[in-house]
Amino acid sequence: MEPWWLFWNVTQEVKWLFYISIIVSLLISIKGVRKTLLIWEKGIDDPDEEIYNLKSFDLIKLSFKMFFSPDCLLAKRLSRVSNTRRFFLIITILSSVILIIGVLINFLDYFTHFTTYISQIIPSFAYTFVFISGLFEILGIALIISVLFHLIRRFTNGERIPKNPEVIGMNLIILLLVISGFLIEGIRVSMIKIYDTEFIGSSISFYLKLHSLDKTFLLSLHKLFWIIHVSSFIILLAYFPYSYFSHLFASQITLYAAKRREEGEKEDE
């Protein structure tokens, strides 16, 4: 059975609406990033500061460079107060980044089928996919647990954490995105009978089969979760530069500055 059949379990109109929404959401997102950069540019370029003379493009470059640098992920600052929080923070960052890259590769594969060509040339390449799909399952679960950790700690341990709707909303959207993704996978696995290493999807599919649910009902459910999944992604993509998620760009820069400051401190000592 064509593996993409169930992916597009929507009408042609919805499919187009999806493409248009993604483009619009991407444009809104780019506009948000541009707006943010313009606000940053308004700041005084202070020679005493660690980012002196860096223009917008340099700042974006620095942010990306720092994102994957140990100076950022393993920064002492992150664990100065709590190692648990550092652990979950790293899990959140790593799992979301790898999952986003995975989705992009999948998206590319849909249009180019490059993985099929590679598998024809190198037959063992198919095993890589088995490994990757298993890894994505683990990362998805890890992301759910870490987002739940961030959300629950806001309400349970009496800490003075800002509980404004934006923070709760953004975290709930992430949860919705990942959970709906697993449910879609579960229904897909139950219908096309491919198990591989998608152990979460397979477990859900096992549960669905246990209850012998009607195929039409399953297809409707699939459509519903697909719409939720796609909508939450579109909202997240469009809104994140306007939200506190802008820390995904900005915090690497402040961490870089803090590190340089602290290095100066050590030299002086």
Add this chain to the structure above:
Amino acid sequence: MNNLTNLTKLQIIELYACTRCGECANWCPAVDAYQDNKISPAEKIIKLRRILEGKDVENEEFAEAIFNCTTCGRCYEVCPVGIRCHELWPAVRARLLEKGYGPVEKIIELRETIEKLHNPFGLPMEDRNKWIDKDIFMEKAEIALFIGCELAYRVKPMAIGAVKVLKKSGIKFVLCDDEWCCGFPLYILGDRSDVLKKEIEHNIQIFERIGVKKVAPYCPCCYAIMKKVWKSFNGDRLPFEVVHILKIIADLVKDGKIKFKKPFYGKVVYHDPCYLSRGWEYGNNIIEEPREILRSIRGVELVELPESKKLSRCPGSGGGIRRANPDLSEKMAEQFFDMLRGVDFDVLLTSCPAVNERLNFIMEKKGYEIRVMDILEFASLHI
């Protein structure tokens, strides 16, 4: 209030870097005292970002929150992404004041007092140096001691102790008989008027005229502004080096030029002043120096406070809080005493005149009985 043109690029990026983790609020002594999250750094950052983006913010409430901070900098130490709120707020205060928000009348009164009498307490200039031997003023020396208003008028034992210890070391130093306010009280409350400029420029000129190579302040607030701000009033350089007196004395102790002959058999706790342990000028933290001095006194058993060194707790003395919101300042001092409960010690030492004043004030008001002393006053008794 939508034009924050005085913020630097990194300061603006810091507003976008906040992850809303709330760690700052967990450690903020002002939030502790008022149990009000509205004054937490994270909440202020949320509002400040809204202002930058041209959105509506309740200005009066925001201004109140911005001034309800001692700029102690503990939030920077615990912030996972390194946001320097203690540097942000003075800049924001300056803009708020321009627009007429915050404790404007109190600040104008302070400005007028400083302009007239060159100290924030409204005390006569001729009383400033009454406590000191005249011979020290006239000596030719490489080091000048910057006393500061709080030591000269309010916490004289600190100044006397510092002079006694320095005299015993045999190094030559000089005191300036025409020292003015360092500018910190105005700067920290956001006043960027000509008075601030005049006070700082006068002090720089005086020390340049005396021809000293080093100026040694004792008050941590004087030290902070001299290190971070003074140079911007003198073409981005100072004609002398600024070295904290505790660093000079710790070096003299290390070199064996100061020896403490009289022992002290007891438990001593040292409170790290915010601007010395954390401060504005990174790399100039004075944390080990006071401990080295104390360890060199025979019999001293140094006990660490539960919140010490880079995480020391401000007892509501700095950042202009005593003037801007005396009620919050008092509550913070009481919280500081709460922290002391359960710590077994004979004497509490500090090197901040504002802390010294605040603790004595609360002890008198509440009837607490704790022995609070300045570290150099204590050292001078054992030399």
